[in-house]
Amino acid sequence: MTRITIAKGDGIGPEIMDATLAVLKAAGAALEYDEIEVGEKVYLSGNTSGIAASSWDIIRRNKVFLKAPITTPQGGGYKSLNVTTRKFLGLYSNVRPCLSLSPYVATKHPQMDVVIIRENEEDLYAGIEHQQTDEVIQCLKLISRPGCEKIVRYAFEYARAFGRKKVTCFTKDNIMKQTDGLFHKVFDEIAVEYPEIENEHWIIDIGAAKLADTPEAFDVIVTLNLYGDVLSDVAAQIAGSVGMAGSANIGESCAMFEAIHGSAPRRAGQDVANPSGLLQGAIMMLQHLGQNAIAEKIQNAWLKTIEDGIHTYDIFKEGVSAQKVGTQAFAEA
Amino acid sequence: MTRITIAKGDGIGPEIMDATLAVLKAAGAALEYDEIEVGEKVYLSGNTSGIAASSWDIIRRNKVFLKAPITTPQGGGYKSLNVTTRKFLGLYSNVRPCLSLSPYVATKHPQMDVVIIRENEEDLYAGIEHQQTDEVIQCLKLISRPGCEKIVRYAFEYARAFGRKKVTCFTKDNIMKQTDGLFHKVFDEIAVEYPEIENEHWIIDIGAAKLADTPEAFDVIVTLNLYGDVLSDVAAQIAGSVGMAGSANIGESCAMFEAIHGSAPRRAGQDVANPSGLLQGAIMMLQHLGQNAIAEKIQNAWLKTIEDGIHTYDIFKEGVSAQKVGTQAFAEA
Numbered sequence: 254m255t256r257i258t259i260a261k262g263d264g265i266g267p268e269i270m271d272a273t274l275a276v277l278k279a280a281g282a283a284l285e286y287d288e289i290e291v292g293e294k295v296y297l298s299g300n301t302s303g304i305a306a307s308s309w310d311i312i313r314r315n316k317v318f319l320k321a322p323i324t325t326p327q328g329g330g331y332k333s334l335n336v337t338t339r340k341f342l343g344l345y346s347n348v349r350p351c352l353s354l355s356p357y358v359a360t361k362h363p364q365m366d367v368v369i370i371r372e373n374e375e376d377l378y379a380g381i382e383h384q385q386t387d388e389v390i391q392c393l394k395l396i397s398r399p400g401c402e403k404i405v406r407y408a409f410e411y412a413r414a415f416g417r418k419k420v421t422c423f424t425k426d427n428i429m430k431q432t433d434g435l436f437h438k439v440f441d442e443i444a445v446e447y448p449e450i451e452n453e454h455w456i457i458d459i460g461a462a463k464l465a466d467t468p469e470a471f472d473v474i475v476t477l478n479l480y481g482d483v484l485s486d487v488a489a490q491i492a493g494s495v496g497m498a499g500s501a502n503i504g505e506s507c508a509m510f511e512a513i514h515g516s517a518p519r520r521a522g523q524d525v526a527n528p529s530g531l532l533q534g535a536i537m538m539l540q541h542l543g544q545n546a547i548a549e550k551i552q553n554a555w556l557k558t559i560e561d562g563i564h565t566y567d568i569f570k571e572g573v574s575a576q577k578v579g580t581q582a583f584a585e586a
Numbered sequence: 587m588t589r590i591t592i593a594k595g596d597g598i599g600p601e602i603m604d605a606t607l608a609v610l611k612a613a614g615a616a617l618e619y620d621e622i623e624v625g626e627k628v629y630l631s632g633n634t635s636g637i638a639a640s641s642w643d644i645i646r647r648n649k650v651f652l653k654a655p656i657t658t659p660q661g662g663g664y665k666s667l668n669v670t671t672r673k674f675l676g677l678y679s680n681v682r683p684c685l686s687l688s689p690y691v692a693t694k695h696p697q698m699d700v701v702i703i704r705e706n707e708e709d710l711y712a713g714i715e716h717q718q719t720d721e722v723i724q725c726l727k728l729i730s731r732p733g734c735e736k737i738v739r740y741a742f743e744y745a746r747a748f749g750r751k752k753v754t755c756f757t758k759d760n761i762m763k764q765t766d767g768l769f770h771k772v773f774d775e776i777a778v779e780y781p782e783i784e785n786e787h788w789i790i791d792i793g794a795a796k797l798a799d800t801p802e803a804f805d806v807i808v809t810l811n812l813y814g815d816v817l818s819d820v821a822a823q824i825a826g827s828v829g830m831a832g833s834a835n836i837g838e839s840c841a842m843f844e845a846i847h848g849s850a851p852r853r854a855g856q857d858v859a860n861p862s863g864l865l866q867g868a869i870m871m872l873q874h875l876g877q878n879a880i881a882e883k884i885q886n887a888w889l890k891t892i893e894d895g896i897h898t899y900d901i902f903k904e905g906v907s908a909q910k911v912g913t914q915a916f917a918e919a
């Protein structure tokens with residue numbers, strides 16, 4: 254039994270977490286849970302971080318954290334808990350597989366199978382902003398050599414471990430010659446250590462255009478934090494739906510797993526949300542914990558359900574899907 | 587007769603400029619030209635700005651500048667002439683129409699008709715980078731209230747002038763609450779002055795995903811410099827090809843018109859390049875100069891050529907196109 258931390262979050266969070274836990278249980282995952290409270294309730298209780306200080310101890314002790322989406326209230330100096338968690342736990346790598354399930358899920362890009370590996374601690378996400386005059390505001394983009402090295406090496410190790418053929422680097426180093434330039438330079442340095450893996454670099458503008466148009470041209474993509482944020486939503490969406498994609502946030506000692514989508518408050522409590530994103534996060538978590546057989550079992554059951562056309566509203570399409578189901582019914586299937 | 591400045595640039599630049607000038611002449615545009623030298627030759631002569639100081643006088647005097655793509659040499663502290671020109675001439679607004687020409691040009695998004703209006707002077711493009719320690723580099727993102735006001739107002743005025751129904755703002759203000767937050771706030775302030783035009787805001791990640799997946803949901807988009815750079819390449823590409831899109835860079839007193847694509851050195855001198863991007867820039871230039879009848883004549887002739895299936899290699903598709911032609915033949919058609 255491995256004890257992990259879970260948080261049910263806000264909006265559709267509790268429903269998709271319950272659905273995910275039900276699947277984990279049915280598949281016989283060897284897991285025990287410590288549940289913590291994060292998100293809106295904590296924010297509104299006056300704690301602008303969205304998490305109680307004591308919860309960090311639990312997360313650190315268990316090392317593995319499965320987190321449902323949360324809602325950050327508007328204004329008022331609230332901090333993004335996602336970003337805080339990544340920084341506090343040193344989760345430097347954000348892994349986001351974007352795979353087409355054509356013909357079972359409608360997509361214009363049936364051949365795509367892209368994994369986006371996003372730097373997760375630096376860049377404009379450092380959150381250093383500063384009003385210089387009444388009229389001028391600055392935000393600092395921070396890039397460090399160790400930060401670049403860690404994520405680029407992670408991407409090549411990932412490619413090697415999963416038998417992937419190519420790693421593509423995206424930067425805007427024709428403009429940001431020092432910051433993005435450093436990322437690109439480190440990429441070139443590390444790429445030579447992996448001669449069996451093809452490597453290439455694209456400027457982010459035309460590279461993003463290529464990704465949106467011809468995603469099957471890419472395999473593993475490694476990029477800076479903000480570009481990775483945008484590209485992973487684009488890739489997940491054109492593969493089928495952002496509602497289908499999970500994400501692993503990996504650090505030296507801790508790891509957090511989640512869906513890439515948000516808490517969708519308008520869909521909450523209606524038993525309509527698609528639990529697939531969080532379930533994909535949970536599958537990556539099981540792989541991380543070495544429970545590979547269970548991970549595979551769940552992945553296959555999930556694929557079978559999708560292939561049988563048992564679809565939640567977000568991916569339901571007349572002529573492609575067979576049956577429109579709710580969150581619970583999907584999990585049971 | 588209006589005297590304008592032109593620059594033939596590098597790579598495929600001279601060919602597509604000659605093709606464009608031939609079309610302008612055939613259509614009877616009331617234009618005279620001062621030609622200046624920019625780009626690679628100037629860079630390699632030791633001038634890292636890519637343009638002779640005296641050329642600025644010519645550009646400023648004529649006020650309107652039609653520029654072919656250039657090549658910036660790698661490394662060695664060369665500055666991007668595109669960015670310098672935008673800043674020197676105060677070209678704060680970059681307008682990029684991305685229109686599907688389905689069924690004449692292959693696209694997965696036949697309904698799309700999006701105009702991206704990109705802030706063109708601020709953001710990370712200020713080019714302020716700085717190595718703080720051996721291992722840490724910073725880049726400054728600069729946002730000013732006047733900068734936001736100018737571009738947002740431009741977008742709403744554009745929508746009004748061209749009878750567009752909606753303006754959408756893209757930012758990442760859930761993370762960059764001050765910089766992107768200011769842009770969003772100014773957007774909300776100015777939007778109320780245009781009650782006949784719908785307005786909305788999307789977070790850039792999920793907004794970009796929506797744009798890549800369902801571009802027909804958008805009309806006019808206004809956004810910060812770097813986001814606009816990426817989104818406009820994405821939108822142009824999924825509409826058909828980045829090779830088809832032109833761009834207007836508008837300032838208080840001067841304006842520059844260009845293709846959005848680069849100089850494609852590998853295609854140079856082969857008479858294969860598609861001159862459509864620069865031609866679209868030239869059409870926007872004629873509109874800017876009030877030569878609307880000529881602009882319309884060229885636009886119609888261009889549309890007719892595309893509709894007749896007379897296509898350059900980049901948009902040629904078996905079953906859609908009728909005839910594969912070179913740069914010159916396309917211009918003649």
Ligand SMILES: CC(C)[C@H](C(=O)O)[C@@H](O)C(=O)O
Binds near residue numbers: 333482513761791
């Ligand atoms: C919620 C937000 C802070 C977060 C991010 O920008 O990283 C989200 O978009 C994501 O991609 O995980």
Ligand SMILES: CC(C)[C@H](C(=O)O)[C@@H](O)C(=O)O
Binds near residue numbers: 427428666669815846
């Ligand atoms: C060439 C480059 C500096 C430029 C930019 O980043 O703005 C180009 O990509 C563009 O979109 O005009």
